[in-house]
Amino acid sequence: MELSIKHISKRYRGDIWGLHDFNLDIGPGVLGLLGPNGAGKSTLMGIIATITHPTEGQVLWNGEDIAKGPDSLRATLGYLPQDFGVYPHLSALEFLDYMAALKGIPAQAAQQRIETLLDLVHLREACRRPISEYSGGMRQRVGIAQALLNNPQLLIVDEPTAGLDPEERMRFRNLLSDLSGERIVILSTHIVSDIEAVATDIALIKKGHLLKHALPEALLQAVEGKVWEVVVSSDALPALKQRALVGSTARRSDGVHARLIAAAPPDNGAKAVEPTLEDAYLYFITGDTAEAQ
Amino acid sequence: MRQPRLLIELVRADFLERTRRYSFLITVGIMLYVGYMAVPPLETAMLTVNLGNMGGLRGIYNAAWIGSMIALLSSMVLSLPGFYLVKNAISRDRETGVGQIIATTPLSKVAYILGKLLSNFVFLVIIIGAIVMMAGLTQRIRGEAMRIDLLDLLAPFFFTTLPTMLLVAALALLFESIPFLRGGFGNIIYFVLYIAAIGISMSGVQFTSQGVIDSPINDLFGVTVIGASMLQAAHAVYPARTLNLGIGYTLAKGPIDTFVWEGVTWTPDVILQRLLWVGAAFGIALLAALFFDRFDPARSSRRQDARSNMRTRMIAPLRSLRLPIPNLSYLLTRAARTLPPSGRVLLAELHLMLKGMPWWWYLVTAGLIIAGASADDLQAQQGILLAAWIWPVLVWSKLGVRESLYHTKPIIFSTPHPLQRQFPAMWLAGVLITLLSGSGVGMRWLVEGTWSPLLAWGIAVLFIPTLALALGVWSGSSKTFEAAYIAGWYIGPVSKLAALDFMGVSQAARAANIPFITLGITALLLGAAFIGRQRQIYR
DSSP states (O other): OOEEEEEEEEEETTTEEEEEEEEEEEOSEEEEEEOOTTSSHHHHHHHHTTSSOOSEEEEEETTEETTTOHHHHHTTEEEEOSSOOOOTTSBHHHHHHHHHHHTTOOHHHHHHHHHHHHHHTTOTTTTTSBGGGSOHHHHHHHHHHHHHTTOOSEEEEESTTTTOOHHHHHHHHHHHHHHGGGSEEEEEOSOHHHHHHHOSEEEEEETTEEEEEEOHHHHHHHTTTOEEEEEEOGGGHHHHHHHSEEEEEEEETTEEEEEEEOSSOSSTTOEEOOOOHHHHHHHHHHSOHHHHO | OHHHHHHHHHHHHHHHHHHSSHHHHHHHHHHHHHHHHTSOOTTSSEEEEEEESSSEEEEOSOHHHHHHHHHHHHHHHTHHHHHHHHTTHHHHHHHHSHHHHHHTSSOOHHHHHHHHHHHHHHHHHHHHHHHHHHHHHHHHHHOSSOOOOHHHHHHHIIIIIHHHHHHHHHHHHHHHHSGGGSSHHHHHHHHHHHHHHHHHHHTTEEEETTEEEEOGGGOSSSHHHHHHHHHHHHHHHOTTSOEEEEEEEEEOSSOEEEEOOOOOOOOHHHHHHHHHHHHHHHHHHHHHHHHOOTTOHHHHHHHHHHHHHHHHHHHHHHHHTTOOOOOHHHHHHHHHTTSOHHHHHHHHHHHHHHTTOOHHHHHHHHHHHHHHHHOOSHHHHHHHHHHHTTTTHHHHTTTTTHHHHTTOHHHHHTSSSIIIIIHHHHHHHHHHHHHHHTHHHHHHHHHHTOHHHHHHHHHHHHHHHHHHHHHHHHHOOHHHHHHHHHHHHIIIIITTOGGGOTTOOSHHHHHTTHHHHHHHHHHHHHHHHHHHHHHHHOO
């Protein structure tokens, strides 16, 4: 099972490039897709999900070009887009029935699968109520269930935890981890902690280019010895921000505790700290592309 | 100072949003064509305004005649599509979520509605502008009178068409502000009102042995003012002729006589009559402001709760009776369990089309089927068929639109074989609903062997849902089909205009092979729908 993205570019009207010469090989596991807004994550996922045509390049699913034969991938694809809708007059059960039929799942298998998924996403009690009466989180769980209907080999989820409460978010992260063994999961999100929890490898995207594709450990190693914590007064904070990349700040009784990313200690009192994935993300995204690569 | 600026920004944003679309260019293009076609060439026997009862009679194509004729036609004709074109000013803000942001600004409800009124009006004025431009050009092309008097050309538009358009703009806002008139039901109600208004306007001017009688007070479209002036001028030139004001494409029998008409004298009285409609438009806009919920989600959810409670209260006693009330959803789900995926998709598409329809809709449908099967003479059967095939208009109009309307495109288009599995199922579901709703009359004709109407019936069963699907896929809006179908249904089968009688109700249509032409158009529409869906899937 392999997904290969070869020299993919996507040009929109007005000569705006969503992706530019993008290359990536993905194997089983959870690939965390990280990047700022407008980096091209949704464009990339639209192309892999066969609903957006690339301007140039190829996406190969087990060696087959998905632009030429999208249905072989679609048969085994689960897709949860960032903005998706459901039919408000249908119940979750009816909607999942409909989606199962569209995915070509035989009736009996569909029934069993829907039963399992309703339990998995905790919609058993509400499954016969019209979706129009659901909360945002419940609708999101219907979306998650439809993506898993055909037990997909390739699962693409775009901002899946948006609208979920902390408990549901944790449950969904666990679900993704459980699913990842025998399939490819592509998870796109702004929430670095979601990626930290489940991703087996990470792709960083910026301005339509692949900035870095590495294991989380490798990303963390790259910023090892470059993350510092200093305590400064509130007045000194703006000057500090001019000199170094400040990742986060916290006001305490002894002053402002600032977390900095810099090659050398920015201050005599700076203390080296253990880097997190968020530090690595900031280091690569805010740094110069060439230098980061 | 802030309110006028907010108002101007509101109109500007709305205007840009509406005009930066291909559909706007297409609309202007159609209007230019309509403006050109409204003045038939001199060598043809076609007339758009005919004053002769027997034979053709018209004014020469000078600025006054062309300006007045096209102003009148624009006022009457554009009031229908114009309403549907602008009836999205508030709903767009609601759907995009911009409305909730606007609601937090200091803009008052009245100012918001007046801004939207202005925006609707400006949009319609631009379309009228295209027609005016073409009117002037057409006068030169036809060349019967070369002097273009701008006052004669523009005054009828100014005093006739613009007040009507302002009223249309205001009505669109009122319909958007009242919840039960927002959707397809409101579109049908407007159509009924429009037909009634046309009838009232046309009856406002009559030619009798005593001369021209006009009563302009109920005349929304300005027919009476212009029509009476035209008839009086014609009567002065041809005193022995019986006159009649005919508006719309007609083929003159025999030669066309002409006379010189210098236009309406726009006296203060006449202008005041037209200004009354401007006042009415502002009155309607203020009424709209009264109903407008200022994008308060609590008000719509309260309404939903009230509806849901009422439903529960109504159904509870029925449930306690343990009557065998059929549950469509349950029956379809049970039936689906044994079917292959394609069959289940078809049942699900049927389910989606019918879900949300109230119980009385099924009751009326059943009534029309039974009435169709029991009616004895052909005329009664055709009348029932006309009713049976306007009743499901809101069901058909969702064909090809649902995926855009509910944002389900990405998850549906990424399923395997969407063109081979979902598209045919959707079309077939539409065909089955058309077949079922007209089945009473169809069965009767089959049993009686009324072959020619039955053949036309069978073709209409294919044509109606195919038209809905094609228009839905290409326009992305259910309004396009609702407006086009209701207008076509009225002009064609109901008014028995053979060329548009797609149901083959009139003998003339069947004799002219209109059903076979409809079948050809059906095939083209199905192809267009397929290509449109293919474009949506592989963008």
